[in-house]
Amino acid sequence: MNNSKMQQLLSQGKFLVTGEIGPPKHANPERIIKHATELKDYVDAINLTDNQTAVVRLSSIAASVHVLQAGVEPIMQMTVRDRNRIALQSDLLGAYSLGIRNVLCLSGDHQSFGNHPMAKNVHDVDSIQLIQIVKNLRDKKIFSCGEELKGQEPRFFIGAAANPFADPFEFRVLRLEKKINAGADFIQTQVVFDMERFEQFMAMVRKRGLHKEAYIIAGVMPLKSARAAKFMQQSVAGITVPEDIIKRMERADDPKQEGIAICVEQIKHLQKIEGVAGVHIMAVMWEDIIPTIVKEAGLHNR
Amino acid sequence: MIVAESKPLTEVANLIDNAKKVLIVGCSGCVTVCMSGGQKEVGILASKLRLLRKKEGNPLETVEVTLTRQCDPEYVETLKKYVTDDIDVIISMACGVGVQFLAERYNKWVVPGLNTKFAGGTTEHGVWEERCGLCGECILYKTGGICPIIRCSKSLLNGPCGGSQEGKCEINSEIPCAWQLIYDRMQALGRLDLLMEIQPPKDWSKSRDGGLRKVVREDVKLDE
Ligand code: SF4
Ligand code: SF4
Numbered sequence: 001m002n003n004s005k006m007q008q009l010l011s012q013g014k015f016l017v018t019g020e021i022g023p024p025k026h027a028n029p030e031r032i033i034k035h036a037t038e039l040k041d042y043v044d045a046i047n048l049t050d051n052q053t054a055v056v057r058l059s060s061i062a063a064s065v066h067v068l069q070a071g072v073e074p075i076m077q078m079t080v081r082d083r084n085r086i087a088l089q090s091d092l093l094g095a096y097s098l099g100i101r102n103v104l105c106l107s108g109d110h111q112s113f114g115n116h117p118m119a120k121n122v123h124d125v126d127s128i129q130l131i132q133i134v135k136n137l138r139d140k141k142i143f144s145c146g147e148e149l150k151g152q153e154p155r156f157f158i159g160a161a162a163n164p165f166a167d168p169f170e171f172r173v174l175r176l177e178k179k180i181n182a183g184a185d186f187i188q189t190q191v192v193f194d195m196e197r198f199e200q201f202m203a204m205v206r207k208r209g210l211h212k213e214a215y216i217i218a219g220v221m222p223l224k225s226a227r228a229a230k231f232m233q234q235s236v237a238g239i240t241v242p243e244d245i246i247k248r249m250e251r252a253d254d255p256k257q258e259g260i261a262i263c264v265e266q267i268k269h270l271q272k273i274e275g276v277a278g279v280h281i282m283a284v285m286w287e288d289i290i291p292t293i294v295k296e297a298g299l300h301n302r
Numbered sequence: 303m304i305v306a307e308s309k310p311l312t313e314v315a316n317l318i319d320n321a322k323k324v325l326i327v328g329c330s331g332c333v334t335v336c337m338s339g340g341q342k343e344v345g346i347l348a349s350k351l352r353l354l355r356k357k358e359g360n361p362l363e364t365v366e367v368t369l370t371r372q373c374d375p376e377y378v379e380t381l382k383k384y385v386t387d388d389i390d391v392i393i394s395m396a397c398g399v400g401v402q403f404l405a406e407r408y409n410k411w412v413v414p415g416l417n418t419k420f421a422g423g424t425t426e427h428g429v430w431e432e433r434c435g436l437c438g439e440c441i442l443y444k445t446g447g448i449c450p451i452i453r454c455s456k457s458l459l460n461g462p463c464g465g466s467q468e469g470k471c472e473i474n475s476e477i478p479c480a481w482q483l484i485y486d487r488m489q490a491l492g493r494l495d496l497l498m499e500i501q502p503p504k505d506w507s508k509s510r511d512g513g514l515r516k517v518v519r520e521d522v523k524l525d526e
Contacts (some may be wrong), residue, residue, distance in 0.1 A: 081456070085503060106401050110473045121456065125503045127462040132500065144503060163464030168485045174498060175461045182500050186409040190464055237465035237472035 004101035004157035006045045010215045011254075012188065015271060016074060016278025018075065018188070018217060019043040019290050019298050021067070023058035026103045030068045032058070035287040036070035042286050042294040045073040047104060047188070047280070051082065052113025052293045058066025064100045075159060075188075076100050079108025079300045084124035085133065085144045096154035104159035104188060105130040128158065128214060134158050160184035162216075164201035166238045170239060173204040179214075186215040193221075193232070193241045195269060202273050211275030221282045222289055223259035226250040260293060267297040303423060304397040305430045306339060306416040311350055314393065317413040320470075321362070321390035324351070326415070327404060328353050329396035336430055339395035341368040346427035347415060365389070372400025373419065378407050385410060420452075438508030438515065443448030444496060446487040451504075453480035459501040465504060 008014055010153065018037050024031055036046060048063040076095055083091065091178035107127045123143075125133065133144045134156050141149045147187045160179040164172055177185065192198045198218070205211050223229045226249035233241035245262060252258030263281075270276050279299075283289050294300050309317075318324055324515035326344050327473030334340030348364040367384050369377045372394060385392070385408050392408065394401040395415040405412040420432035435452030441459075442449060450455050455473050465472025471479045488494050 008328060107456055107458065110465070112473050123457040124506060126456070126458040127463075128500060128504045133501075146429050160421060166462065166466050166477070167463045168462070168466070168482055171461060171481075171485050171497075174494075178460060178498060178500060237467060 006102055007157040009044055017043045018045045018280045020047040020282045022049050022052055022284040024064040025057050031069050036067040036072045039290055040072050042291045045075050047075045050077040050079045053109045061095050065098050065214045069098050073103050074100055075102040079106045080125050080130050081108030081121050082124050092154050102157045106161055129159055131182040131184050144264045153269045157184045157185050158183055162187050163190035163238045164198055165190055165240045174236050184214050188217045189219045190238055191219040191221040193245055201281045202275050206275050215277035217278040217280045218276050220263050220266050222263040223249055225255045263293055266295045305336045305420055305422045306333050306397050306418045309417055314415055315354055317392045323363040323388050323390055325365045325384055325389045325392045327394050329372040329400050331371045337346055344368055372396035372403055378403050394465055445484045448484045450480050498508055
């Protein structure tokens with residue numbers, strides 16, 4: 001069984017670039033395949049979100065398979081919101097059998113944000129427990145209940161999220177450490193706009209030596225307009241956008257161009273921070289801009 | 303206590319359909335304390351229903367009784383003399399437990415007059431808040447006395463999700479983030495180290511999903 005390519009690249013010290021595709025709210029995979037094909041030469045792997053913002057979408061497993069078939073390595077996102085430990089483990093086995101090698105373990109946005117706010121959430125296990133489950137399946141060949149897994153075990157490269165911009169700030173690094181202790185191999189952070197706070201966070205990460213125990217991939221997002229920037233600042237839980245970025249977007253003659261420029265500057269800045277192993281470009285609904293950003297950031301043909 | 307609130311009047315009116323005579327049963331336990339199903343509320347519901355029916359030209363007769371506790375067969379038994387043949391419907395104004403105890407004992411159509419909300423307490427006059435999710439295996443000793451099962455919107459056991467901001471839960475700025483509260487308290491008590499332990503998946507078999515749960519105490523059981 002071949003392993004995660006993303007893991008190989010990271011272990012070789014390559015500065016990683018990952019992208020993200022939000023699967024559609026219907027059963028036609030064309031758009032996923034189109035985006036994956038467009039991004040193929042620009043990113044090392046692509047995240048496939050799992051019913052993000054609790055809106056029903058084509059499943060992240062199926063979307064990952066489409067991306068794989070288009071020749072790109074998928075990072076399957078998996079939230080604990082909708083599945084209990086039975087379904088999670090079953091889907092992990094299934095996903096591995098389909099060739100998926102990377103999984104990002106998440107809590108998931110609360111169902112009240114989505115299109116089925118009356119749904120019952122599951123939260124049988126939390127994201128840290130899911131990390132542990134994936135690790136135990138891989139390294140100990142045991143199920144969550146302790147029963148031995150006989151036969152091929154799923155050998156996932158295990159990811160977790162970290163949000164340096166949520167509160168309590170001091171606990172954010174400790175929680176990252178907990179995730180790494182539970183078995184996370186790589187970390188993808190929430191979108192970074194507030195570079196100062198991110199630097200502070202990374203200093204704490206380095207102080208605890210965590211950047212040596214897991215690969216930390218920083219999230220970035222190109223802004224399309226000042227309105228989008230303000231929306232992110234005010235309405236999206238766990239994201240902070242500093243005033244100067246909003247001002248820049250407001251003053252720009254061509255906001256889209258400015259958004260790209262800011263994003264490229266941020267990537268260049270992040271590359272210089274010790275302990276940052278790559279960038280994750282989140283441009284959901286604007287996926288086709290990723291090649292431009294990668295080129296302008298000088299990360300094409302690394 | 304069990305906190306409950308009244309169902310809307312129109313809903314209760316629909317539940318009793320075309321009944322001519324109803325027995326409205328209150329409870330002096332939790333629902334009296336949270337002012338939803340005690341003697342006073344029984345009286346109010348009865349007069350509102352009668353008035354409504356009078357306006358509709360379909361008068362309703364009500365019998366009002368409030369038991370010490372509806373979750374206790376001993377008191378449920380004392381209702382017997384009021385459950386006469388001409389009673390068409392019994393409205394229980396207790397929590398869901400009381401409704402079921404009445405339905406188990408009497409061969410009548412029993413309907414709930416309240417919506418049973420949660421296990422909680424009063425935080426200020428007129429405000430009740432949930433505190434316990436009745437999970438069957440209390441872990442409050444791990445979290446400084448603040449319940450993450452019910453107070454965290456995602457029942458997280460290993461710390462706050464990425465949506466916690468300025469002390470509030472991601473779902474709504476009215477709801478305090480349970481994990482911010484836990485963090486603050488553990489810090490104040492000098493026990494942050496406890497939060498670094500990875501908590502294993504919870505044993506939900508002790509909670510709901512296994513049919514009704516039962517507690518048997520041999521020491522207090524009466525020998526036959
Ligand atoms: S841990 Fe369980 S028993 Fe304890 S307060 Fe929370 S829900 Fe109730
Ligand atoms: S914000 Fe806090 S209370 Fe709300 S789901 Fe996240 S950790 Fe739980």
